[in-house]
Every structure is written in C-alpha cells, then in structure tokens.
Amino acid sequence: MASTDYKFEGWLGHDPSSVKGNMKWGEFEPKKWDEDDVDIKISHCGVCGSDTHTLSSGWGPTPYPCCVGHEIVGKAVRVGKNVKSVKVGDRVGVGAQADSCGTCADCKNGNEPHCFNGVNTYGSLYKAPKERKSMGGYATYNRTPSRFVVKIPDGLDSASAAPMLCGGITVYSPLKANGAGPGKRVGIVGVGGLGHFAVLFAKALGADEVVGISRKKTKEPEVLNLGADRYIATDDDKDWDKNNARSLDLIICTASSAKMPMDGYLKLLAVGGTLIQVGAPDGGELPPINAFTLIFGGIKVGGSAIGTPREIEEMLKLAEEKKIHPWIEKRSMKEANQTILDLEAGKPRYRYVLCNEE
Known part of the structure; x- marks a missing residue:
C-alpha cells in the first residue's frame, strides 16, 4: 500500500478546553517518513489518564493541536526497507514512547524510557531530520519508528492488549x-x-x-x-x-x-x-x-516510568500465557469526547478502549 492511499485523521485537542469534551476531528501530518518507520492502521486505542493530563496541559504546556492516545493496536500497512522486526499485515502495538536517541548511556544500557531526548507517542517533537510533532492513537493511522513497535501475540485479543501498552x-x-x-x-x-x-x-x-x-x-x-x-x-x-x-x-x-x-x-x-x-x-x-x-x-x-519495548514484549507473552484479561469497556472511536468526560468523572471499571468501526 502506498502512503497516498490513506489519510492520517484523528481527534485533535486545540487548547486546554479539549479535555472537557471539545476535541475536534481533523486531518494531521505524521512525522516525516523514513525507512525505519512503520505505518499502522489503528483498530484499537486504550484511553489513559495521561491523555487527560496532556489535553489539559496539566503536566506542562501541550503543543496543540495534539492527538492523544498511546495504547495503540492495529495492522502494519507500510513498513520501511530497514525494518526486519515487522512485516506488512502483522498485528502490532505502540505504547507511550515512540523514539529515543539510541546513542546515550541510558539507551545503550536498555533504559530508553529515561533518554533525555526520548519522544513520547504524542505531544513531542521529533528531532531533525524526522521533524514534526508526534501524534497519537485517537486516529485512523499512526506512524512510529520500528524500534518502538511490538508484535501482539496471537493469544491476546486486540482490545485487551491495547491498555497493556501503557497501563x-x-x-x-x-x-x-x-x-x-x-x-x-x-x-x-x-x-x-x-x-x-x-x-x-x-x-x-x-x-x-x-x-x-x-x-x-x-x-x-x-x-x-x-x-x-x-x-x-x-x-x-x-x-x-x-x-x-x-x-x-x-x-x-x-x-x-x-x-x-x-x-x-x-x-x-x-x-x-x-x-x-x-x-x-x-x-x-x-x-x-x-x-x-x-x-x-x-x-x-x-x-518508575513506563517500560522498554523488550519489557512490553515480555509482559504480553506473560499475559498470553496466564490468560490475563483486563477489565475493559469498548467504545466507538466516534465517542472519544464522551469517553474523556467519563474518564475524568471516574466512571471506568477499569479501562476504556476506543475501537475504529472497521
């Protein structure tokens, strides 16, 4: 599938009021493509408290417009020439981190979540030459460097796997x-x-x-x-x-x-x-x-912060082996604004997962 066959569209927060159910659906530009990237057609995205903190600028100024969501599961539809870990058609996921420098002491020691130049899955800026803002999973598609894309084990359904990727x-x-x-x-x-x-x-x-x-x-x-x-x-x-x-x-x-x-x-x-x-x-x-x-x-x-891609893979294998089923409620991606309001009201038992209709 060529990159021109699909659009990156999603729920965009334009200011702190977006956390009050005011996200707007719109098209956005992902990071610039390079041959280490994977494009994912999103089927499911977990809803995390981090999403509301970011929409409201609670953890610091958010670079609006911002598409939140960092518990992403879907199908790989475009895979860079340098990528060996994923092929087109694989069911894959992305958690809260999308990139790191790869050269600092923490990255070399397998502590990528602590990299000073790490890129969050949303609300961060990719460094040149990749450039552009990172955009998350309340969307149709996601583009992420392959080092932070993990395969979802066959024994885990997508809706259960999604909130594991951060929560x-x-x-x-x-x-x-x-x-x-x-x-x-x-x-x-x-x-x-x-x-x-x-x-x-x-x-x-x-x-x-x-x-x-x-x-x-x-x-x-x-x-x-x-x-x-x-x-x-x-x-x-x-x-x-x-x-x-x-x-x-x-x-x-x-x-x-x-x-x-x-x-x-x-x-x-x-x-x-x-x-x-x-x-x-x-x-x-x-x-x-x-x-x-x-x-x-x-x-x-x-x-403790999040975890490395290797830890995520280990956790997913344990979840598959032990048949772990989180308590989730599936919502349509169309209901993202109401879902954010319900999350803020403390209603979930215990994680919401947004699902694209297809």
Missing part, C-alpha cells in the same frame, strides 16, 4: 524489577486503571499475597474479584496502618494525590521494604515523607 507496562516493569513473585507480599495503592493491572500482574508473577489498598470499602468486592487476597480501605478501616503494620514487602503506588496518607502506606512495609511511585500528579506534588519512618523501617522509596 499494563507502567506497573509490570516495577513489579518485575523489584522482585514481585514467590516469597513477596505486594500491596497495590489505588486500584483503578493502573492498579487493577498491578493486581493482575502481581498474581501472574506468583506473589505470595496481593493486597489492594484504596480509600473506600465499597470497592473491596471488585478488588477481591480481580484476584487480590486482602483489601485495606484507608478511609473506612479504623487503625488500618497499625493493624497492618510491616505486613508487605513491596508497594506499587498508582495514586497521585498530594493528600494521600503516604506515611501510613510506608508503615505497611516490612523492614527493608520498598515503595515505588508510578502515579504522576499534575505539578508533581506528593505528600511529605517522615524521615524517621524511612530510617526506623530501613525503607526505600523510588519511582
């Missing part, structure tokens, strides 16, 4: 890196779009115990149904931090409120335990941490 990998990567598996007791703070994936993957990795931690008791049945062994409701369970003190080895925190009870979370960790923050609030503000809680508990606090 899934954001928690899978720190779970794997911090030893979630046999012998580990793992807590998940915030069981929503990210947190529900963390419960699923912690169980799949073989953790001895997985504990869901959220504010309200009303969510307990859902979290246990996901596979969690226990549940802690920080608003409703009296003395929850004292009654569960030193009961966990690892906590993945997907919450992002400056008012969350961080010191209480840390007290849940056994001596030498680790809390990894993945939730990213507007402005980056988190609650203060008490130094004595860290010192007396020998506790470590860290952060």
Whole structure:
C-alpha cells in the first residue's frame, strides 16, 4: 500500500478546553517518513489518564493541536526497507514512547524510557531530520519508528492488549524489577486503571499475597474479584496502618494525590521494604515523607516510568500465557469526547478502549 492511499485523521485537542469534551476531528501530518518507520492502521486505542493530563496541559504546556492516545493496536500497512522486526499485515502495538536517541548511556544500557531526548507517542517533537510533532492513537493511522513497535501475540485479543501498552507496562516493569513473585507480599495503592493491572500482574508473577489498598470499602468486592487476597480501605478501616503494620514487602503506588496518607502506606512495609511511585500528579506534588519512618523501617522509596519495548514484549507473552484479561469497556472511536468526560468523572471499571468501526 502506498502512503497516498490513506489519510492520517484523528481527534485533535486545540487548547486546554479539549479535555472537557471539545476535541475536534481533523486531518494531521505524521512525522516525516523514513525507512525505519512503520505505518499502522489503528483498530484499537486504550484511553489513559495521561491523555487527560496532556489535553489539559496539566503536566506542562501541550503543543496543540495534539492527538492523544498511546495504547495503540492495529495492522502494519507500510513498513520501511530497514525494518526486519515487522512485516506488512502483522498485528502490532505502540505504547507511550515512540523514539529515543539510541546513542546515550541510558539507551545503550536498555533504559530508553529515561533518554533525555526520548519522544513520547504524542505531544513531542521529533528531532531533525524526522521533524514534526508526534501524534497519537485517537486516529485512523499512526506512524512510529520500528524500534518502538511490538508484535501482539496471537493469544491476546486486540482490545485487551491495547491498555497493556501503557497501563499494563507502567506497573509490570516495577513489579518485575523489584522482585514481585514467590516469597513477596505486594500491596497495590489505588486500584483503578493502573492498579487493577498491578493486581493482575502481581498474581501472574506468583506473589505470595496481593493486597489492594484504596480509600473506600465499597470497592473491596471488585478488588477481591480481580484476584487480590486482602483489601485495606484507608478511609473506612479504623487503625488500618497499625493493624497492618510491616505486613508487605513491596508497594506499587498508582495514586497521585498530594493528600494521600503516604506515611501510613510506608508503615505497611516490612523492614527493608520498598515503595515505588508510578502515579504522576499534575505539578508533581506528593505528600511529605517522615524521615524517621524511612530510617526506623530501613525503607526505600523510588519511582518508575513506563517500560522498554523488550519489557512490553515480555509482559504480553506473560499475559498470553496466564490468560490475563483486563477489565475493559469498548467504545466507538466516534465517542472519544464522551469517553474523556467519563474518564475524568471516574466512571471506568477499569479501562476504556476506543475501537475504529472497521
């Protein structure tokens, strides 16, 4: 298929009001084609909290117009001459990162998500000679350098695979890196779009115990149904931090409120335990941490970004092998504006996936 056979069209945010259901459908130019690229006819795109932060300029000024969406699945329809990993017709996906410099120490060490010159799948500018803005997956087509395009295993349906490409990998990567598996007791703070994936993957990795931690008791049945062994409701369970003190080895925190009870979370960790923050609030503000809680508990606090293409492939294979099915609701791509409003209202259980009609 020649490049002139299809148009790149999608939902474009033109200013911060776009997050209020005001995206406009329109044509856009992708990055300049080179022979390392893959063009993807998009069938599915997951809806991520990052999309709303970007549409609203919550994480900093957005280069409007912007087409968001970085949980992209579809069919490769054009493949550059230099590409060996993908062929036309393959079912492929793209996550939150579209490019990196490939030459810095982090890229050479397999830490591409930490590259200072990394390109996000949307809202970034490709460096010359590629140039142009990166545009995401609320669209008909996507163009991405092949290093960041992964094949989708046959045993995973596209709608389930899409939200794994950001939501899934954001928690899978720190779970794997911090030893979630046999012998580990793992807590998940915030069981929503990210947190529900963390419960699923912690169980799949073989953790001895997985504990869901959220504010309200009303969510307990859902979290246990996901596979969690226990549940802690920080608003409703009296003395929850004292009654569960030193009961966990690892906590993945997907919450992002400056008012969350961080010191209480840390007290849940056994001596030498680790809390990894993945939730990213507007402005980056988190609650203060008490130094004595860290010192007396020998506790470590860290952060984690997304994951590399290699980690994404590993995660997808695990999901296929363990038959992991995220809780998703499919929506028509035509309903993108309403879907953003519903996401902002906290309605999804637990991820929306936009589907192109074809």
